[in-house]
Amino acid sequence: MNPQALNLPKIEVPEHPQWPAMSDPEKQALKARIRQKLEEQDAVLVAHYYTDAELQALAEESGGCVADSLEMARFGAAQSAQTLVVCGVRFMGETSKILNPEKRVIMPDLGATCSLDEGCPADQFTAFCDAHPDHTVVVYANTSAEVKARSDWVVTSGIALPIVNHLAEAGKKILWGPDRHLGSYVQRLTGAEMLMWPGSCVVHEEFKAVALERIRRLHPDAAVLVHPESPENVIEQADVVGSTTALIKAVSEMENREFIVATDGGIFYKMQQMAPDKVLIEAPTAGEGATCVSCAHCPWMGMNALQNLEQVLDSGENEIHIDEAVRIRAVIPIQRMLDFAAQQGIGIKDKGNA
């Protein structure tokens, strides 16, 4: 089966949600109510780097965490709290549930998904894998529980390189899904034989190479930081290519004063917190005349806000449920990655994904 022949669903990218403005006292009162509800419900808040800065701040203030998706799930496992409130997109809630089956996992909006997840329906992906039984199936963490359950390995953006290298050295042919840009980046660096699923992230795909060249000329001393879900001609201009955690680290460790950042703008909260004296510049998205669907801010991540966080704590709705047979199969490739990381001495915390 040729990947080009796949008749994949068109991805509907939602408008960026507009949340009603709040005065500072209103915001503080809302945050105080949420903190109290978290405590009463033995719940902990785990937020992704791409969510709204207010949510990230609240997660930190209330004893929760702000992290990449896998670290979010691992943090949940280390907590005694019985409820995990995941602010992020749906596959993150699912990964938390896969690794913490005994806990209640709820999310502010179950409709918060991801173009990579949406663009990789489990039935079509399964048929694609079945058509290539001689390939080892490696999937990115940004996938549904069902797709993970069909895979041999789950990887994050940081650990993808050593795992694919390891498989290539063992003579394995790889079926990679769903992000074709990350897959091509890994293929270029490892030389592995890889069959690609044609998915992409609508946020990172918008970074534009020509406009980036222009902005680099205006800021010649700025370091360019790029997430590997971006197109090849954007990655080529990077001083650092890496996961969310790696890019945050680069801002605090590199000597440059200015940074041009090609990943979701939500990450600026953590970068600025780690390096308050540095100047952060958003990498350009839509070129002249183009239509910007995300403008470097994931619309699905934007579905998480203080307002619906309080609502979900009140209603107890939006719980993540995963069929137990699927969960048991999905945990195997995740655990394989964690075991590999432990054997190789690779800290997953430094190797996060979107």
Ligand code: SF4
């Ligand atoms: S930024 Fe891209 S990869 Fe991350 S959740 Fe949004 S659509 Fe998915």
